[in-house]
Amino acid sequence: MRVSADRERCVGSGQCELLAPDVFEVDDDGAVRVLVPEPGEEERDAVRDAVAQCPTGALAVSG
Ligand code: SF4
Structure with a gap:
């Protein structure tokens, strides 16, 4: 699984960080950052939810 994020479209709502905090973070600019671009199997469901x-x-x- 590979995760990508379009920071231009992100509004910083933070759902992704809540659902998969090991993978997503809203940074100081208020936009998402992908911490783990290729998360493991154990993160799959949380990432799909996000x-x-x-x-x-x-x-x-x-x-
Ligand atoms: S990427 Fe995350 S922080 Fe950005 S809009 Fe989507 S759920 Fe919200």
């Missing part, structure tokens, strides 16, 4: 619940569609996964 992608689904992002209000702006800023997150994507592949693989």
Whole structure:
């Protein structure tokens, strides 16, 4: 699984950080940062939830 984020679309709402705090962080600029671009199997469900619940569609996964 590979995770990407479009910081231009992110509004800093923080759902992704709440759902997968080991993978996503909202930085001091108020935009998401992907901490672990290739998270392991144990993060898969949390990352998929985060992608689904992002209000702006800023997150994507592949693989
Ligand atoms: S859920 Fe989406 S809009 Fe909210 S901080 Fe994460 S990437 Fe940004």
